[in-house]
Amino acid sequence: MTEPVLSIKDLVVEFPFRDDVFTAVNGVSFDIMPGEVVGVVGESGAGKSMTGSAVIGLIDRPGHIAGGEIRLKGERIDNLPEDQRAKLRGKRIGMVFQDPLTSLNPLYTVGEQLVETIRTHLPLSEAEARQKAIDLLAETGIPKAAERIDSYPHQFSGGMRQRVVIALALAAEPELIVADEPTSALDVSVQAQIIKVLKKLCASRGAAVMLITHDMGVIAQTADRMVVMHQGKVVETGTVGDIIRRPREPYTIKLIDSIPTIQRKDGEVSASHPANDDSAYVQVRNLVRDFEIGGGGFMSLLPGKTQMFRAVDNVSFSIPRGETFGLVGESGSGKSTCAKMIVGLVRPTSGHILVDGHDIWAGGQGHQERRKRVQMIFQDPYASLNPRWRVADIIAEPMRTLGIARNRTEVDDRVAELLRRVRLDPSVMRKFPHEFSGGQRQRIAIARALSSQPEFIVCDEPTSALDVSVQAQVLDLMSELQAEFGLTYLLISHNLAVVRQMSTAVGVLHNGVLVENGPTDAIFDNPQADYTRMLLDAVPDISKVA
Missing domain, CATH: 3.40.50.300 (P-loop containing nucleotide triphosphate hydrolases)
Known part of the structure; x- marks a missing residue:
């Protein structure tokens, strides 16, 4: 033997x-x-x-x-x-x-x-x-x-x-x-x-x-x-x-x-809406972002010595109020650059981003609307939470910055309520981030995103660092909060099963270009672009195990 x-x-x-x-x-x-x-x-x-x-x-x-x-x-x-x-x-x-x-x-x-x-x-x-x-x-x-x-x-x-x-x-x-x-x-x-x-x-x-x-x-x-x-x-x-x-x-x-599947479950129906709807709550129009590469410092002053890399190339899509738009693609496809432009962290080279009719890069009222209405949930909850702050201070910071709560008692009450909303006991507000598991930290990050009372949340790989069962809990929580508060989500992920489960429409990015955009069922069941078919074929599927 x-x-x-x-x-x-x-x-x-x-x-x-x-x-x-x-x-x-x-x-x-x-x-x-x-x-x-x-x-x-x-x-x-x-x-x-x-x-x-x-x-x-x-x-x-x-x-x-x-x-x-x-x-x-x-x-x-x-x-x-x-x-x-x-x-x-x-x-x-x-x-x-x-x-x-x-x-x-x-x-x-x-x-x-x-x-x-x-x-x-x-x-x-x-x-x-x-x-x-x-x-x-x-x-x-x-x-x-x-x-x-x-x-x-x-x-x-x-x-x-x-x-x-x-x-x-x-x-x-x-x-x-x-x-x-x-x-x-x-x-x-x-x-x-x-x-x-x-x-x-x-x-x-x-x-x-x-x-x-x-x-x-x-x-x-x-x-x-x-x-x-x-x-x-x-x-x-x-x-x-x-x-x-x-x-x-x-x-x-x-x-x-707990494993999400790219197959649509019986009874699920994904809503259909125009790919670019002028009346939608979030409208991204002809978004472009260029980055300089090579020839830094003094060399950049010389003509012809800098090269430009186009990370996002003429991307347009829209998201109706209360729905989820999934943005998928490989690393380097431009997903996270799009997210940073939409939340106001990176200025677009050209194009417009409108949230409820306000151009968030126009300055003035658009800037104020963006700070209040648009929030982000990051990929790594440990890196996005200040390790030196207690949970209460982390969640309360947006309220204090935007003047939502007037005094300490009101702040504490709002923090306790938000912790309950994300299925955590309010007593944890005195703890530090390192005292929590990955799934609990991501719940705290969601509570912080909700504390400014936003209407639109950009979720950048919110579950990729989590186990499959914890991932299922976080996705269920996001769905419940969306139904409860009427939230609009932009969900960025390389996990196509998560996107299928959560999204009503999907955009597929490849080398900065939106190669396909439409209702979730149409994209998953009848993909038109070769790149989309390649992505779907690469998904591990446990239903095919002999």
Whole structure:
């Protein structure tokens, strides 16, 4: 019988505190065979990443392995001295981290980083290691690898950086790859490419993969078997098809039911309205934004020395009052630039943005209307909330700035009411942002957006940093608030299933151009543009699992 590459048996990871011991991983057991991709899925705090950290020997102190064993090709590795564990990392176990920008050194070219890793673990000369690095980059799908090898990480897109990280993980030809959320920061089309690269490389090299993710769609497309974790324990394990089609545990059923789908559910009807309606509440007309690139400083004063990059090119759409317009596209398509112009953070090169008939860039009354009526919910709730302020001050700031509340008692009453609206207890207003989970932080961000009593909210990837079940809760909350207050939303996302669930109309951006615009059902069921069809084809669909 074939020996498993990785065998975990009754693993326990504990974090001792002054008065208590927190058990992050509790009795976890599973095997991964050669060439097999095993997906480990669960919400934040389930113990997925901690299990991966235990395998590679990177548990932060005071955490430690308190029980069980981890074997690599039959050899026990969890009790090895640190110097011997360090020799395993890179050589026999490769690691692909979630954020490629933070796992690559910005001061070194990707070639220097690959060559260093290769020469640390393999007996190759500088020239041989460089050639192997070029071959690895080409194998992971980076075009013109021989030229790009001397580029720095910031000169690559997110998807290309993740390919570099995969090349680094494969550099010393490891037997096992631990991939921790390798696609969560990527667009749907780039995600599909990375999944394809991982699967192809595993098949050709016979490497085993432990794929850690909260995205069930990625698991469905990539993994052979899956392990479902909840609160540090394995609740269900089996083939991907068995678990997705015939889940046994209530937690697994809840996780699968929380996944938004790009298929329209029975009974849902998306409203239809003209793509550019002159009577609509929000009107975006012929929006253009150019950026200068290259030739900064003194060079910009010389004629012909500056180049212009058009990030948004003649974009027009409208949103009726109380409805949601979804704006989709890959990274670099111009979605966030559009959002920044609409909320007043970036001035358009040309074009007009009208909210309830007021041009928000005209100055005077339009400027005042924008500050009160237009708010934004950002992608990362931790980065968009001041870590030094208590929740009460964060939510109250727009009220004080706009003079909505007159005294401290009125402010506190309004803050308490807003917290109740977003399903949080008013007693949390004395806490700081770091004391909350990601989903709770995003609720606080929604409460802050509502505090100026806006009518139009721009939501820039509001759920991309959240687990699938928490994402479902936040989307339900946004829908309830829209119905209650008559809010108008611009929803920017690369998650097409979220856009299908929330939007009445959709615009598709590609290289700054709106290539398609119309009712949600029409765009999803009968896309006209090749680019839209490509985006829809790239969406992982768990309903297609055999």
